[in-house]
Amino acid sequence: MNPALETLMLAFSGEGRVAAPERALFLGAEAHPELRLWPDLTGWQALKPLAVAWDKAGLRREHVVPAEKWPVVMVLPGKSRDAILSEFAMARHHLAPGGTLVAAMPNTTGAGRFEKELSKATGGITSIQKNKCRVFFAVDDGSWNETLFAEWSALGELKKIPGTDYTTQAGIFSSERIDPGSQLLIEHLPGDLSGNLADPGSGWGFLSSEALKRFPKIKRIDLFDSDARALDCARLNLAGEDTRTGFHWHDVTTGLPGTYDAILMNPPFHDGRTTDVDLGKAFLTSAADSLRKGGRLFLVANRQLPYEAVLDSTRLTWNRITEDKTYKLIFAQKR
Ligand SMILES: C[S@@+](CC[C@H](N)C(=O)[O-])C[C@H]1O[C@@H](n2cnc3c(N)ncnc32)[C@H](O)[C@@H]1O
Missing domain, CATH: 3.40.50.150 (Vaccinia Virus protein VP39)
Known part of the structure; x- marks a missing residue:
């Protein structure tokens, strides 16, 4: 299993972590056995083999993310800088007020650096390191830097x-x-x-x-x-x-x-x-x-x-x- 996915799941286990959500969106969705227990989870995945694995696990997937907001948005971003930042912006765009944005990445793709980048937009961030990966999450308290998110969103445009x-x-x-x-x-x-x-x-x-x-x-x-x-x-x-x-x-x-x-x-x-x-x-x-x-x-x-x-x-x-x-x-x- 993808170690970044294993690490992502740690954000939802234990004290001080994110409560298992009623509704959640997963960008770059990859199937994990625990996710099957979540009551209302929507996945988005651009890569066919991972989308097939998600579907086979019986999880719901949208080809285009609907224009909705979710209380928890998780993201396993891609590899290039612009793609990663634009996926943070996409996650932010779909986050409901007061919601939690959760991201996980391998250290080899710059997890530490991108945690810092995200914290420039969100302020306080919690981070857990394991499996040579890092999961980091932030709660929207109304003070996030929307100008920065707009800049990151533009990086993902055609x-x-x-x-x-x-x-x-x-x-x-x-x-x-x-x-x-x-x-x-x-x-x-x-x-x-x-x-x-x-x-x-x-x-x-x-x-x-x-x-x-x-x-x-x-x-x-x-x-x-x-x-x-x-x-x-x-x-x-x-x-x-x-x-x-x-x-x-x-x-x-x-x-x-x-x-x-x-x-x-x-x-x-x-x-x-x-x-x-x-x-x-x-x-x-x-x-x-x-x-x-x-x-x-x-x-x-x-x-x-x-x-x-x-x-x-x-x-x-x-x-x-x-x-x-x-x-x-x-x-x-x-x-
Ligand atoms: C080296 S690139 C070549 C792209 C293009 N032909 C070009 O010349 O610019 C290889 C392409 O294979 C795609 N790819 C990777 N794994 C694949 C798979 N299992 N099935 C289909 N396409 C895949 C990648 O998304 C990428 O676009």
Whole structure:
């Protein structure tokens, strides 16, 4: 179980802690057995595998947080500074007067620093450290610094990547710039790209958008991402391509629900918290399974990632097309 979640739950056990609430909202919701006993809990989770786990635990989830206030709002924030602060602001926005805001984070993502940040807006804060994580909570006494929360809220608004028309949002992959690995891939794609394509781990849609602009013989691209916020940005970035695109909030490690002529891919190799080469390997397996015979895979990856061995174990022949200091391009074909 996520140690930050274990630590979060400590805020509700013992003297001087937060009383188990009648109603609560959980942003970045992750399932914990004790939460099933809470009478009225609403969860919000942008990441598909965690949302599925929440649903499986029989807990209620909203895809978009309703315009309501709750006496307790809990948050397990993301990793980047802007995403974390904007999630504090989102939690504050949904907190009823006199309510308690509870946040938990691993020390490795700066729990101490962000506790201090939150206390700049809330004043008095209580903190518990355990499991190499910290949970901290503050009670709204009417004196919170709403100007600071408004600044943090703005950090989470949609924004453009400078010099482009691409829309992104704090917290999603490569929200500040076009990923150089993906740029390298686009520059090396062959001119005969056509038919039905998939873009697993599409993020905000760079690969699909550029491919559709450059290769008119592409009939359709299905974009798959586990992060609902990234997919929402992709929808905006591919607006106008409605007839040639499909958007899927989907965990690619569970396979792809289609058969494709070609797959474009810059696979993830961490799950948002830890480096996980197995995640990238699972992407390769899903891609290999869903290519038609003769179908082609166009892959970019960090040079050190051991993907060639995975390709050897599938029915794909592959070539390393090029590499630079950081990335390698591997093109493969299904036998
Ligand atoms: C390296 S990024 C590439 C993004 C995009 N293709 C680009 O080139 O900018 C990998 C993407 O995979 C997504 N991802 C991570 N785990 C996933 C999973 N299990 N299923 C689907 N997508 C996932 C991440 O949200 C991220 O957007």
